[in-house]
Amino acid sequence: MTRICLLILVLPILSFAQTNFSFSNSAFEKLLKGDYEVSSLEKRRVIPDASLPTWLQSQLSPDSLSVYLQKIIAYNNRNTINDTITEPDKGIRGARKMISQYLSFWNSRSNSVIEQTEFSFDYPMCNKTRHTEIMGFVPGIGPNKNEIVILEAHLDSRCEDRCDILCMAEGAEDNGSGSAMMMELSRLLSLIELNRSLLIIWTTGEEQGLGGSRSFAVYCKNNGIKIKAVFNNDIVGGIECGKTSSPPSCPGPFQFDSTHLRIFSSGTTNSMHKNLARLSKVLFENNKNINSSVKLDVMINEDRTGRGSDHIPFRENGYTALRYTSSYEHGDGNPAQAGYEDRQHSTRDVLGKDLDGDGVLDSLYVNFNYLANNTFVNAVTACNAATNVNAIPQIVASSAGGKIIIDVQNPDNIAKTYLYCIRKITSVYYDTIIKSTDTHLEVTGFSTFQYYVSVLAEGEYGWMSMISNDVLVRVTNKTTNPIKNLDVVELIQNRPNPFDDFTMIPILVNDISKINTAYLNILDDNGKIVERIQLKLIEGMNEYILELPYKAFSEQYYYSLVINGKVMKTLKMQILNY
Ligand SMILES: [Zn+2]
Structure with missing residues (x-):
């Protein structure tokens, strides 16, 4: 019997409070609140105008990333608890010290500012309660300097046993890759004059339940720290697919992809997290100053099946957050399963192999050009978040005579262009994007269906505002009155279809009082x-994420909507790789 079920993803709610926060740099708490004089800061030379993306691209170096990653993995075991005062040059403590020395060096350059601190907190992980992580702060100089954009990657590594401090846990891909990226971002972004502030965090305790990011997210919430956006990077340098990989999976062994980067984020319609993910892709594909071969994939779910990472605690604490991850992964990170041969969460997660025994790695598991491209994605999306001052458009949208009509209600004089983004309600990303300098748009050519419409504003240098809310529009043909003759409820075809892991089933309720x-x-x-599955419907659009956690045994299934005991409609769905 095939098992197919809807999983409600419930993250463990920890029963203890994260407490006893402290900063090694006593000025840091004021910095986080924007409580500093801009005049006291070194003037930085790089300004975020239209040439910034080209400058970033010219400065980004795969060779620097390679140097940083080799330094990081040289600590052999960066387990969260491999952190003792008596051995300051070893383990994760040694890796932190190395990063700290780099931050000091970069801060000492002229035209560069990056402050640093260690953040310590109590959170039981393995046999230890007190933990520490390092962060760098690039102070904003604009009117929004009290708002922070976070770039983060976990520095800790693990092998088969998540508390083992003696095994070889180089964690080159997971997550030396993200940690090296944070170093390169620190080097470059500390040279730029940005409106908002940037905080770059190398977290700890990710592998033991997200303890480091959870503690800092709670600190921020408790202290009213304003966070504009969080970009988490976890596993961002590998291009090879392993035998296992957590769904949505890659195609299997000896398959490679160095062109796509996945964006995981919570929610669907009107989710600020998903809108941040969509914004990243819109920016990459529509800002004429950005010339990149990277393709961004906006994923349906917050993370891969059964997996999580450091963006989640920020979302749980009310902040907008997403995760970037490689398109293909080497393993599902479950070394306890029989015959697990992949690299994630094992001693095999190393930088590469020396095939001919000459002491030089011939085959690298981390691709530095791919890592550099992904670093560029982070640099421009973080700079956009730290720069844009456009108001988020407030819109109204409707349909008449087969047209979609959209109006921006709060035009400002900063916006030079509006991007009108339209997607079928079954699409995760936009099917149509129309650029216009007008605040009013009428478009035709849409088939009879329900669409979400949203708009973002673009300023003179191509930086873009956050995307407006999704407004539901029903396109009908000319003869039908869109209000009359509506069914109480409409079951809509799932998307994606076919699918191999998640699919979203939209259900539109027109009259909740009859259900x-x-x-x-x-x-x-x-x-x-x-x-x-019992449904709790609301009036308007309902979106159910159906998860297929086990390999299905059949190519197709059906789903029926049953209202008040009566089957309203049945639709077919197709399974990939069954
Ligand atoms: Zn990881």
Whole structure:
């Protein structure tokens, strides 16, 4: 019997409070609140005008990334608890010290500012409660300097046993790659005069339940720290697919992809996290100053099945956050399963192999050009978040005579262009983007369906505002009155379809007062119900993420919407790689 079920992803809510926060740099708490004089800061030479993306690209160096990563993995085991005062040059403590020395060096250059601190907190992980992570702060100089854009990557590594401090845990890809990226970003971004402030964090305790990021997110919430956006980077340098990889998986062994970067974020419609993810892709594909071969994939879910990372605690504490991750992964990170041969969470997560025994690595598992491209994505999306001052557009949208009509209600004099973004309600990303200097747009050519419309504003240098809310628009043909004759509820085709892991099933409720009970039945090829899911519907659009955690045994399934005991509609869905 095939098992197919809807999993409600519930993250563990920890019963203890994160406490006893402290900073080694006593000025840091004021910095985080923007409580400093801009005149006391060194003037930086790089300004975020239209040439910034080209400057960033010219300065970004795969060779620097390679040097940093080799230094990071030389600590052999960066387990969260491999951190003792008596051995300051070893383990994760040694890696932190190395990063600290680099930050000091970069801060000492003329036309560069990066302050640093160690942040310590109590959070039980393995057999230790007190932990420390390092962060660098690039102070903003504009009117929004009290708002922070966070770039983060976990510095800690692990092998098969998550508390083992003696094994070889180089963690080259997971997450030496992200940690090296943070070093390169520190080097470059500390030279730029930005409106908002940047905070670059090398977190600890990611592998033991996200303890480091959770503690800092709680600190920020407790202290009213304003965070504009969080960009988490975890596993961002590998291009090879392993035998196992957490769904949504890659195609299998000996397959490579160095062109795509995935963006995971929480929510679907009107989710600020998903809007940040979409904004990253819009910016990359529509800012004429950005010339990059990287393709960004906006993923449906907050993370891969059964996995998590340091963006999640920030989302849990009310901040807008996303995760960047390689397109292909070498392993699902579960070394306990029989026959696990992949590299993630094992002693095999090393930089590469010396095939001919000459002491030089011939085959690298981290691709530095790919890592440099992904660093560029972070640099421009973080600079955009730290720069843009456009108001988020407030819009109204409607449909008449087959047209979609959109109006921006709060035009400002900073916006030079508006990007009108339209997607079918079953699409995670926009199907149509139209640029216009007008605050009013009428477009035709859409088929009869429901669409989400949203708008963002672009300033003179190509920096873009956050995306407006999604407004639901129903396109009908000319003869139908869109209000009359509506069904109480409409079941809409899932997307993606076919799918191999997650799919989203939209259900549009037009009159909630007529609904007493609602179920979604999942049926196999023979029409037998394999899962019955009780739905809590609201009026308007409902989106159910259906998860297929086990390999299905059939190519197709059906789903039925049952309202007040009556089957309203049944649709077919296709499974990939069953
Ligand atoms: Zn990781």
